[in-house]
Amino acid sequence: MVDTMLEAMVQRKSETESTAEQKKIKLDISDLTVSYGKEAAISDVNFKIYENEIFGIIGPANAGKTSFLKALNLMNTFDANMKVEGKILFNGRDIHQLKNVYALRSRIGVVFPLPVGLPMTVYENVALSPRLRGIKDKASLDEIVQRCLQRSALWDEVKDRLDSLGSLLSGGQQQRLTIARALSQEPELLILDEFSIAVDPVTTMRIEEVLKELKNEMTIILVTNLVQQARRLADRTAFFLEGECIETGDTEALFNGQVENSKTTDYIEGRFG
């Protein structure tokens, strides 16, 4: 009797282990080309991003990193000049065929390089997305605001001034506010585009700790021009150069020189870019 229970437990454990090994694919990108007018920002990009990993994207300026992010979020519907070709499978479904782009965007949280504190109070900044989803009940909003601010490591600093303007916070605080705002969307995918540009090193470290925890609940894409930040955080990393994805691979392997293209090592070691 006890034996069979034990056996069942062992079996269940091995099941979870095996599912952890064959990770679920969150994003499957194939032949993705993004162009503005006649100029291609990225061309023929192919890779997969797994669930619950931090996927780093490194590369010099003008490599097409931000264009890639914009394509994920279907920002081309707001920019007539921007053209996206190729396939992006989100949870196995092609995002160019979905009917409700707004719902997709709300499942994807984005944090920009420079913090964009919307011109409203701290509370309203975080409550905006839930409100857009139709949540009106004050108690649930309060709960969401507190939870998101706590998870972005900002709660202790702003809990007494939730009604002051978000734009009056310091740069680092504003960036954590935008992270809280992104979290309030309850995203499956969190995109951070060079989030630490306007943030001091201490805050950067705090946010990095937060990201490591968030990884358990969502998939994170981390675009960064600090290669060491990618090394600290990313499970796998892609190297973009001049609109092409040169290679993707296990972060440690890339940093240890196991690369297909020597340019990757050159960039990582600071020989150009």
Add this chain to the structure above:
Amino acid sequence: MSVESMSVEAMPVENKLTESLFAESQLNVKNKKIQSLYRVLFLMMTLLLILPVLIILGTLIVKGGSMISIDFLFTDPINGMTEGGIFPALLGTVWLVSLALLISVPLGIAAAIYLSEYASENWFTRAINLAIINLAGVPSIVHALFGVGAFVMFFGFGTSIMAASLTLAIMTLPVVIVSTREALQAVPHAFREACWNMGATRWQTIRRVVLPNAVSGILTGVILEVSRTTGETAPIMFTGAAFFLPFLPQSVFDQTMALSLHLFVVSTQVPNVPESLPYAVALVLIGMVLLMNSVSIAFRMYLRGKKKW
């Protein structure tokens, strides 16, 4: 020893540089003189601008101020408009201006939101923008004739408050559109993108982020337009404003008196008017405009205080 003497020798060069910062050179003095000269010059020009305003207000107050009273504001003109008050004209102006704004403001704001937030940059949008600029450049007397043709005759409103207000509305529309569009575009684009990225539609973004932050600019434009509309004479002359009416308008399809036209009439068309009457009418007219301008400024300051970025 030798090291010390070297550093002592090097000192004077550095000192010279430092000293030059604290001394006044010839060039320096000249630049300073020119700079204060320009300052005074520009100040004088600014004062020159204020001068006409002070002269106009001063003359009006001195020559017409004594006539202003509650009675003057709230009674009818009598004895062939040479005596009595200006109540029908005052009320008529309020009617005309408020109806005109009721028409032009919603239309103008809607058009501006479309142009600023929805329209893509193509020949169609460019044509609309060109039309708006041209509309703003049409002289008011041409608007008046258009109003006669369109509203008085074609739509059959007759000479009425309705026809006059519609004419005024069309005249103010381009300014409302342009000022609203400017106010909308002053809201940083990053706010919109942040909102779109959260899954908000264009309209949700406009309602929650863009409009609340543009409202002070929009209102300032509108209120300034109110004061301009108040003073317009030509567009209402043929479309709805009457020379003299012994009764108050009963509906928007009646004619009305108006302050601006009344001023024209008592200063040029009616014999034996006491000298102070036109000045008093002008003072009331300009008082209304100034009042509305100060409301606009106060409101702007209030909203600026709440400005959020």
